[in-house]
Amino acid sequence: xxxxxxxxTTVVTAAQSTPTLVHAVWLIPxxxxxxxxxxxxxxxxLGEPFAGWxxxxxxxxxxxxxxLTWIGLRQMPGDERAFEQNLFxxxxxxxxxVDLGFLVDPLSVxxxxxxxxxxxxxFIYSIGYMKGDPDFSKFFVYLSFFAFSMLILxxxxxxxxxxxxWEGVGAASWFLIGFWFxxxxxASAGKKAFITNRVGDWGFLVAMFFTxxxxxxxxxxxxxxxxxxxxxxTVSAIVIFLFLGAIGKSAQLPLYMWxxxxxxxxxxxxxxxxxxxxxxxxxxxxxxVNPLIAASDPWVGTTIAIVGxxxxxxxxxxxxxxxxxxxxxxxxxxxxxxxxxxAVGSGAYVAGIFHMVTHAFFKALLFLGAGAVIRxxxxxxxxxxxxxxxxxxxxxxxxxxxxxxxxxxxxxxxxFWSKGxxxxxxxxxxxxxxxxxxxxxxxxxxxxxxxxxxxxxxxRRWTELEPTAVxxxxxxEHPTVDANGNPLPTGPGAPxxxxxxxxxxxxxxxxVMTIPLVVLxxxxxxxxxxxxxFGDRFKVxxxxxxxxxxxxxxxxxxxxxxxxxxxxxxxxxxxxxIAGGYYVYQRLTTTRDxxxxxxxxxxxxxxxxxxxxxAFMGGPVRRASQWLATTFEWLVIDGAVAGTGRLLxxxxxxxxxxxxxxxxNYAFGLTAGAALLLIFVLYRASF
Amino acid sequence: MMLLATxxxxxxxxVSAILFAIGVGGLLLxxxxxxxxxxxxxxxxxxxxxxxxxxxxxxxxxxQVSVFFVLVVAAAEVVVGLGILVAIMRRRPDATADDLDxxxx
Numbered sequence: 001x002x003x004x005x006x007x008x009t010t011v012v013t014a015a016q017s018t019p020t021l022v023h024a025v026w027l028i029p030x031x032x033x034x035x036x037x038x039x040x041x042x043x044x045x046l047g048e049p050f051a052g053w054x055x056x057x058x059x060x061x062x063x064x065x066x067x068l069t070w071i072g073l074r075q076m077p078g079d080e081r082a083f084e085q086n087l088f089x090x091x092x093x094x095x096x097x098v099d100l101g102f103l104v105d106p107l108s109v110x111x112x113x114x115x116x117x118x119x120x121x122x123f124i125y126s127i128g129y130m131k132g133d134p135d136f137s138k139f140f141v142y143l144s145f146f147a148f149s150m151l152i153l154x155x156x157x158x159x160x161x162x163x164x165x166w167e168g169v170g171a172a173s174w175f176l177i178g179f180w181f182x183x184x185x186x187a188s189a190g191k192k193a194f195i196t197n198r199v200g201d202w203g204f205l206v207a208m209f210f211t212x213x214x215x216x217x218x219x220x221x222x223x224x225x226x227x228x229x230x231x232x233x234t235v236s237a238i239v240i241f242l243f244l245g246a247i248g249k250s251a252q253l254p255l256y257m258w259x260x261x262x263x264x265x266x267x268x269x270x271x272x273x274x275x276x277x278x279x280x281x282x283x284x285x286x287x288x289v290n291p292l293i294a295a296s297d298p299w300v301g302t303t304i305a306i307v308g309x310x311x312x313x314x315x316x317x318x319x320x321x322x323x324x325x326x327x328x329x330x331x332x333x334x335x336x337x338x339x340x341x342x343a344v345g346s347g348a349y350v351a352g353i354f355h356m357v358t359h360a361f362f363k364a365l366l367f368l369g370a371g372a373v374i375r376x377x378x379x380x381x382x383x384x385x386x387x388x389x390x391x392x393x394x395x396x397x398x399x400x401x402x403x404x405x406x407x408x409x410x411x412x413x414x415x416f417w418s419k420g421x422x423x424x425x426x427x428x429x430x431x432x433x434x435x436x437x438x439x440x441x442x443x444x445x446x447x448x449x450x451x452x453x454x455x456x457x458x459x460r461r462w463t464e465l466e467p468t469a470v471x472x473x474x475x476x477e478h479p480t481v482d483a484n485g486n487p488l489p490t491g492p493g494a495p496x497x498x499x500x501x502x503x504x505x506x507x508x509x510x511x512v513m514t515i516p517l518v519v520l521x522x523x524x525x526x527x528x529x530x531x532x533x534f535g536d537r538f539k540v541x542x543x544x545x546x547x548x549x550x551x552x553x554x555x556x557x558x559x560x561x562x563x564x565x566x567x568x569x570x571x572x573x574x575x576x577x578i579a580g581g582y583y584v585y586q587r588l589t590t591t592r593d594x595x596x597x598x599x600x601x602x603x604x605x606x607x608x609x610x611x612x613x614x615a616f617m618g619g620p621v622r623r624a625s626q627w628l629a630t631t632f633e634w635l636v637i638d639g640a641v642a643g644t645g646r647l648l649x650x651x652x653x654x655x656x657x658x659x660x661x662x663x664x665n666y667a668f669g670l671t672a673g674a675a676l677l678l679i680f681v682l683y684r685a686s687f
Numbered sequence: 688m689m690l691l692a693t694x695x696x697x698x699x700x701x702v703s704a705i706l707f708a709i710g711v712g713g714l715l716l717x718x719x720x721x722x723x724x725x726x727x728x729x730x731x732x733x734x735x736x737x738x739x740x741x742x743x744x745x746x747x748x749x750x751q752v753s754v755f756f757v758l759v760v761a762a763a764e765v766v767v768g769l770g771i772l773v774a775i776m777r778r779r780p781d782a783t784a785d786d787l788d789x790x791x792x
Binding site (some may be wrong): 258656657658659660661663664667668671 | 693711714715718723784785787788789790791
């Protein structure tokens with residue numbers, strides 16, 4: 001319904017002129033942007049829920065196009081699976097030119113497939129979640145724009161096209177985190193995400209400058225064909241700066257702190273962008289340039305792996321003390337992204353992508369489940385005010401438990417296989433990395449069990465009223481109309497005050513929301529089949545991705561005994577974590593106050609890292625900037641400018657005295673000059 | 688031609704140098720604009736005399752051609768220069784060169 005008739009004819013002619021389906025790749029980003037344009041033009045007139053279905057159609061179309069591209073790619077011989085489509089010359093300046101083109105290879109198709117699939121499911125869910133929001137159609141405008149940017153990022157044939165998508169998803173992230181910008185905190189969270197990402201984007205830009213200096217091109221295929229003559233130091237610099245970009249986008253230490261705040265956005269946004277797809281862009285970028293990582297110095301991979309491992313552990317510790325249902329999942333996302341980065345740093349690109357795919361399913365499922373609970377609990381997000389919701393949310397609860405088992409790494413759910421792959425490869429890199437990863441797995445199981453118990457089991461806490469004085473006071477702070485007298489939006493999660501413990505009738509989500517949950521739950525359960533460690537025959541994803549990651553783990557041989565031994569240890573650790581979480585939150589404690597004893601203040605405040613950064617930026621850095629802005633600017637910058645003027649003025653005042661106006665002075669000057677010339681000539685002639 | 692045969696080129700160049708020196712001296716020391724103007728003419732003619740001498744000595748017609756150029760330029764200069772001087776003297780009959788300093792920086 002979003003396809004322009006002229007576009008369709010173009011497709012038909014393209015398909016006729018070439019035998020393969022890979023030419024459909026341009027449709028993957030084109031369909032979401034078509035939906036975007038259509039929604040901008042008449043989204044409000046389409047209204048609810050048709051605007052949403054337009055976006056879903058664009059996204060589903062993109063998924064179909066991805067499938068077609070995938071089929072086309074499969075028709076090509078195994079080792080020649082790469083196809084470049086150039087739409088037009090984007091930038092042409094002399095010998096330098098960048099095409100707006102797409103690179104179809106197993107890696108980009110894999111990304112396109114899971115991104116478009118998860119996005120379609122979440123778009124459908126959003127129709128239910130955003131019901132009643134005054135900006136319903138605008139939400140889908142932004143979502144479609146995000147999908148377009150993400151697919152440009154994934155399919156771009158050069159660093160610059162990828163960067164175009166990279167910035168696009170950054171902008172979409174800003175739009176959507178601050179979607180309910182009437183609340184100041186949401187708008188600030190959007191700004192925080194955007195500005196933090198700028199630090200990473202700076203790294204991406206510098207990496208591109210280096211790439212252009214070293215290779216003279218941005219095109220991936222051309223770069224990878226000319227890696228060997230370039231000095232490994234140069235390649236290392238490029239990779240490290242790209243990694244800085246990845247740190248920003250994939251929320252790694254030290255730039256992770258925007259992601260937990262990004263939960264201010266509507267929950268489908270958290271699920272789609274800040275869990276399943278956008279934040280994986282950093283990992284994807286690193287896998288995309290894996291020939292560069294292979295050609296760089298060994299310390300580069302080690303650095304990447306260490307940053308990933310530390311992030312995984314750090315975020316997992318913080319997650320065990322968060323009370324906001326979405327904050328736990330946000331830190332969990334940071335932690336799981338840390339796993340993926342650790343895998344990439346260890347050279348286990350396939351394991352990283354594998355975990356990215358399975359994580360997209362189970363983490364999107366967790367977020368959507370959380371959204372369903374938030375919606376059903378009248379926008380309450382503090383888990384300490386939940387409890388024993390199991391019978392009110394049968395479908396949400398069941399799918400949430402599937403996702404919980406998947407992320408905790410319990411076989412046969414998908415997370416077990418992908419996490420097992422990563423930890424096996426980490427062991428191959430260094431047992432220390434494995435130990436960090438295994439400890440993280442234990443913590444993951446613990447905090448996810450805590451979340452499940454706090455929401456669905458334990459004691460019913462949402463009927464316990466708060467003192468009324470607090471309620472009355474809070475009511476005054478949150479008027480229901482804005483300054484102009486217009487009513488404030490009242491959609492789920494919209495910026496209205498939540499009364500803790502207010503009377504609420506928990507209600508299960510409608511079918512438009514629960515069906516996506518079930519679809520994702522199926523994926524979270526079975527997707528382990530993509531890459532089973534039972535032998536070469538079962539490693540489907542590894543064989544499929546081989547043309548894109550030549551130097552990946554397929555060349556390694558980890559003894560089966562070691563691999564299985566490690567898997568068993570990790571499963572045992574995960575079970576300990578689950579048992580611990582169950583014991584503490586189901587058996588040991590019943591009341592809110594008792595539970596808080598197991599949630600250290602320092603972890604709730606993420607080791608005071610965020611506050612430390614704020615204190616540092618707001619304290620010394622702000623004072624230094626103030627000094628620069630006032631004293632230094634005034635004395636040195638302005639001083640230099642004004643000084644130049646004064647110097648010229650005073651100097652000219654002196655110099656003009658030469659001009660006496662007396663013709664005899666000038667005549668004397670002329671004569672003296674002529675005399676000097678004469679002496680000079682005579683002096684020269686006498687030699 | 689007879690005279691040239693008996694007197695060497697040193698004499699002509701000597702006269703030229705003396706005329707030039709008188710012209711320079713007059714230009715720098717006198718204040719009457721008309722006299723200064725005459726001094727310039729003296730210097731130009733001293734140069735002319737040197738041109739003629741070298742043209743004869745080196746048997747090169749170029750020197751004599753240069754003299755014609757100098758004469759033409761000097762004539763033009765006199766026309767313009769005297770016109771300016773007359774205009775100035777009409778307004779300020781007793782002006783010296785040092786009084787005319789309106790172009791002072």
